Amino acid sequence: MKDMKDWNKIIIANWKMQLSLAEATEQAKEMKKLLAKSKAKTDTAVVVCPDFLSMTEVAKIFKGSDVILGAQDTYPGDIGAFTGEVSLKNLQSLGCEYVILGHSERRAMGETDEMINKKVKAVLERDMVPIVCVGETYEERKEEKTNFVVIHQIYEALKDIELKPGQKIILAYEPVWVIGSGQVIDANEADRMSQIVRQSYVDVMDGQNLEALSIIYGGSVTPDTVARFTSLQKIKGVLVGGASLEAKKFMEIVNKA
Numbered sequence: 001m002k003d004m005k006d007w008n009k010i011i012i013a014n015w016k017m018q019l020s021l022a023e024a025t026e027q028a029k030e031m032k033k034l035l036a037k038s039k040a041k042t043d044t045a046v047v048v049c050p051d052f053l054s055m056t057e058v059a060k061i062f063k064g065s066d067v068i069l070g071a072q073d074t075y076p077g078d079i080g081a082f083t084g085e086v087s088l089k090n091l092q093s094l095g096c097e098y099v100i101l102g103h104s105e106r107r108a109m110g111e112t113d114e115m116i117n118k119k120v121k122a123v124l125e126r127d128m129v130p131i132v133c134v135g136e137t138y139e140e141r142k143e144e145k146t147n148f149v150v151i152h153q154i155y156e157a158l159k160d161i162e163l164k165p166g167q168k169i170i171l172a173y174e175p176v177w178v179i180g181s182g183q184v185i186d187a188n189e190a191d192r193m194s195q196i197v198r199q200s201y202v203d204v205m206d207g208q209n210l211e212a213l214s215i216i217y218g219g220s221v222t223p224d225t226v227a228r229f230t231s232l233q234k235i236k237g238v239l240v241g242g243a244s245l246e247a248k249k250f251m252e253i254v255n256k257a
């Protein structure tokens, strides 16, 4: 795996449960082709997180290409009696390197801070990269709880984490009320939140391992808005849902980041 400090930008596609197997393989082929032609490929990490069903086929397509395979979730245990779950061991065997954890859509389904923390530890144990999503709901923002919520989520997710040399963590700030809404927050607010994310990480890690951290932004990012976030000093990239479903549009984001 390329050391994360070598990446100038990190652009991550979250395909959620949006594509059929046929659509996922078609988009994966197109993405591989477009990335091979792209000027961004050498210093931009392009990570695609398909659903588990599509993972095997998509992994075959990405093998040997510059597109990196990621997962949308995992289970913090190896092979065993865990009905309905997918192990990191199997994900890793397909070449998966990154894992999204604590996405707001999973938190809304009941994913707890404790479970997210276990998953972060399990992902790191396999030397994979956790992409930990944090962010406030619209109600929390209205009640001026944004900072508290984000700080709390980071503390809980990273509790008792010890990083080995070279390991990496991505914190994705995603305001929940912006995801899938077509709205985006302004650059000042993204900048302010990235500082809060960074400071929370510094506090929970006791001032250690700052080099392991990358902060990204997520929430309705499009080719027209990506540079607003990636031009900020503390934001290394974006997590993209809706606009990642079409290879051409996603690659426009990659090229404009």
Ligand code: PEP
Binding pocket: 014, 174, 178, 179, 180, 181, 218, 219, 220, 221, 239, 240, 241, 242, 243
């Ligand atoms: C997401 O779900 O992580 C996300 C950023 O989605 P969208 O880009 O569709 O807002």
